[in-house]
């Protein structure tokens with residue numbers, strides 16, 4: 001059985017998030033957006049993830065305005081975003097009314113494919129998003145449709161078996177997912193396991209499978225080839241100037257590899273290469289400004305050896321260096337899987353990777369396990385992040401939180417409606433309904449941006465006044 005493979009281009013989102021601290025600006029995207037629109041990608045990932053925060057915090061850009069500009073410049077291709085389930089694009093659980101409104105506004109402003117994940121694979125934390133996508137599908141104005149893409153966060157542990165992921169996929173399809181994403185954010189998948197897993201998923205669910213990996217450990221292209229042989233429908237790649245390393249495998253070699261085979265993407269390699277020229281310049285600018293580091297492009301095999309994300313190990317090393325305890329590194333490395341098992345095997349992604357790592361350091365340096373416990377570990381044990389793959393053992397619970405109460409419900413069930421409160425708080429700054437959402441997600445950062453935006457307008461107005469008085473500002 002053979003068939004055409006489709007590509008999602010990630011250069012406008014994950015590629016620069018992974019390699020260059022999410023610092024690509026809209027003026028570096030728009031010059032080639034029209035050309036990207038002609039390539040024939042399944043979708044272009046260009047929004048969500050860390051881009052929203054980065055726009056407001058570092059780039060003085062309104063993320064909603066960015067989305068509208070991209071939509072206008074790319075009318076023919078499905079625009080894709082990454083959504084952190086009940087965390088939306090932030091780092092905590094938000095109320096359902098905020099999730100609902102966020103999904104609605106994302107679709108109204110031009111998003112077609114919404115990829116939702118939860119760091120613990122707790123489907124309850126994805127439900128409000130999925131429901132909202134189904135509810136607002138008809139708000140799409142692009143004519144390209146809306147796709148609800150639910151995610152399996154891939155990780156390695158004794159409970160994360162093929163069967164576990166297959167069951168998770170079935171559950172997400174039953175909840176309303178149109179596409180299942182297998183997300184290998186830490187590049188822990190191995191090519192032959194990929195083949196078996198993709199095959200099992202294709203047999204279990206009757207919907208497209210979309211595979212996402214990074215080339216951090218150098219296995220990305222092999223993962224894709226084995227996935228393609230197993231029948232994967234869509235894969236994520238990034239144009240060469242910002243492909244590979246901590247980013248996605250590069251787009252061009254995949255197009256070339258599949259050309260003339262039954263899996264042919266049908267994309268024009270020459271044309272894509274022309275577009276990539278533009279991003280060489282962008283990559284140079286990001287390097288010059290100190291955001292793109294050569295290290296992001298080097299193959300880092302630590303993840304293959306320790307089965308934890310490469311970034312987590314550098315964090316551990318930094319913590320030990322600061323504590324002047326580098327001699328304890330091996331001990332800490334051995335403690336990491338024990339802490340993870342104690343905490344019910346959370347997938348090691350942000351933020352759980354840092355939480356597990358810091359606790360392992362504390363356990364080793366204090367000389368007694370859980371003598372000191374971080375507040376995040378307590379939060380995990382209390383159930384504040386959601387349901388863990390495995391129930392935590394009673395003696396561990398007792399040791400970490402004593403007799404404190406634990407949550408077994410969906411964490412957001414304990415959060416009442418928030419939207420109106422946020423709207424009231426920033427009344428004088430609202431220029432569009434979407435501002436309430438920016439503020440709900442990042443209150444201080446959004447407020448600073450609103451003030452900047454207002455000040456900018458007032459400056460502009462006074463400059464225009466000068467023009468009226470016959471004084472021509474040089475920048476015009």
Ligand code: CO
Nearest residue numbers: 014185212214
């Ligand atoms: Co990624």
